[in-house]
Amino acid sequence: MAFPVDLRRCQVLGLAGTACLAAGGETAGALPVRELLSPSSVHAALGLVGVYFGVVLLIAAWALLGRLVRGPEPPSPRALMVVLAVWAAPLLLAPPLFSRDVYSYLAQGAMVDAHIDVYAHGPAQLGGPLADEVSPLWRHTGAPYGPVFLGVASVLSGLTRGELPAGLFGMRLVALLGVGLMAAALPRLARHSGADPAAALWLGALNPLVLLHLVAGAHNDAIMLGLLGLGLVAALGRWPLLGAVLVTLAALVKAPAVLGLAAVVVLQMRAGRSPARAVATTAVAAAATTVAATTLAGTGYGWIGALSTPVSPHNWALTSLLGRATRSLLERLGSDLAPLAVPVWHALGIVAAVAVVLAIWLRLRLRPVYALGLSLAAVAVLGPAIRPWYALWGLFLIAAAAPSTSVRHRVAAVTGVLALAALPSGGAADAGQLVLAVSGGVLAVVVLWQAHQAELAPASGRTA
Numbered sequence: 001m002a003f004p005v006d007l008r009r010c011q012v013l014g015l016a017g018t019a020c021l022a023a024g025g026e027t028a029g030a031l032p033v034r035e036l037l038s039p040s041s042v043h044a045a046l047g048l049v050g051v052y053f054g055v056v057l058l059i060a061a062w063a064l065l066g067r068l069v070r071g072p073e074p075p076s077p078r079a080l081m082v083v084l085a086v087w088a089a090p091l092l093l094a095p096p097l098f099s100r101d102v103y104s105y106l107a108q109g110a111m112v113d114a115h116i117d118v119y120a121h122g123p124a125q126l127g128g129p130l131a132d133e134v135s136p137l138w139r140h141t142g143a144p145y146g147p148v149f150l151g152v153a154s155v156l157s158g159l160t161r162g163e164l165p166a167g168l169f170g171m172r173l174v175a176l177l178g179v180g181l182m183a184a185a186l187p188r189l190a191r192h193s194g195a196d197p198a199a200a201l202w203l204g205a206l207n208p209l210v211l212l213h214l215v216a217g218a219h220n221d222a223i224m225l226g227l228l229g230l231g232l233v234a235a236l237g238r239w240p241l242l243g244a245v246l247v248t249l250a251a252l253v254k255a256p257a258v259l260g261l262a263a264v265v266v267l268q269m270r271a272g273r274s275p276a277r278a279v280a281t282t283a284v285a286a287a288a289t290t291v292a293a294t295t296l297a298g299t300g301y302g303w304i305g306a307l308s309t310p311v312s313p314h315n316w317a318l319t320s321l322l323g324r325a326t327r328s329l330l331e332r333l334g335s336d337l338a339p340l341a342v343p344v345w346h347a348l349g350i351v352a353a354v355a356v357v358l359a360i361w362l363r364l365r366l367r368p369v370y371a372l373g374l375s376l377a378a379v380a381v382l383g384p385a386i387r388p389w390y391a392l393w394g395l396f397l398i399a400a401a402a403p404s405t406s407v408r409h410r411v412a413a414v415t416g417v418l419a420l421a422a423l424p425s426g427g428a429a430d431a432g433q434l435v436l437a438v439s440g441g442v443l444a445v446v447v448l449w450q451a452h453q454a455e456l457a458p459a460s461g462r463t464a
Helices: 007-028 042-069 077-091 101-113 128-133 147-160 164-193 197-204 208-215 221-236 240-251 255-270 275-297 302-308 318-332 338-364 368-382 388-401 405-418 431-463
Strands: none
Touching (some): 007 042, 007 077, 042 405, 042 431, 077 164, 077 208, 101 128, 101 164, 128 164, 147 221, 164 197, 164 221, 164 368, 164 388, 197 405, 208 221, 208 388, 208 405, 221 240, 221 255, 221 388, 255 275, 318 368, 338 368, 368 388
């Protein structure tokens, strides 16, 4: 007998999951340094178990909601928006989870506010409590973000006067704004692409990765994707220049969104503009927006050079893994080429990404939203750095324009795996933490199974 599914059940189960996430994060999350607990402490251990218990509940709620969306009476996009708001609510005041990047954002915003060149210096130049919160690896590294995001971070720094709790809450509100824009854009993009708006919202906005990393982690990828989605919606309508402006603003948050300008050009061509005119108008709009945004932010053009900001030496991107394996082999062979292994693999990855993106657009140029989603996925996979939330770059648009249910199923399976791929503290896992995380997940599976059996028992009695 199938597990009964209704919207309220999904809503409550997901709410329980995010509530457990928020509660566990109080002791196991990416806390301010003065509040950090030893991973071996009882409170931190219970928090870690609670977080993974919540993650599995959230994944289960999302999977059940997917069954409902594919059923004979799917919920409306408006009802799904309500579910998203309910699931996100407990995370609003939770500590940062799964990454310490939000502390870097706050420190970089304070640097811009203090007129320190954020591209030439790392947060160590700022000094003080905010710089102490930044991971040691990034304290001496320039910002890899564009002037639009740094301008927002600077305004937030001025409003909160460097107060950490207010700054964290402000960054989460910015991320929630981005998620709201994503959710607003998805149904429109789906209708244009001939896809189901409810299915697009389920995969692209209610996705566990969105809640875990864009909301709980307060990553600036949320505002990048929100602006990108809004720009594509504008370009689909009667405002292609506005679309180019919004997509450029997204790229001035994080650079990968610049690929969206290709979609804007194609959409203009499909509306009847000549290729030359489409390229020219898009280029002029993008250039003017870049100059205006950079001038208003006051950061200068150092962001262009910052695109080569070094990545973590232990990054698990495909090209980084291959580079480290090659370097290890060359070191054992006594070769002087060993130090070149990682840079060469990174360069090969970039070349491969360019080739894949060109192939995608040559084949799918008549489906620009889907082509853009696949292109961003290729950039994430073949780039020199990857994090679980990078998967959302492509997933957001694939959710809106995937040509078949099977594509969505494969993307959803990847989501489920990636949702379990990071510790709530944002640090590397040791054996003990892995055991605790697995224990929390297994406990959630046991609870779900018992609930399932309890549902079946009365039904079996009535049948008998």
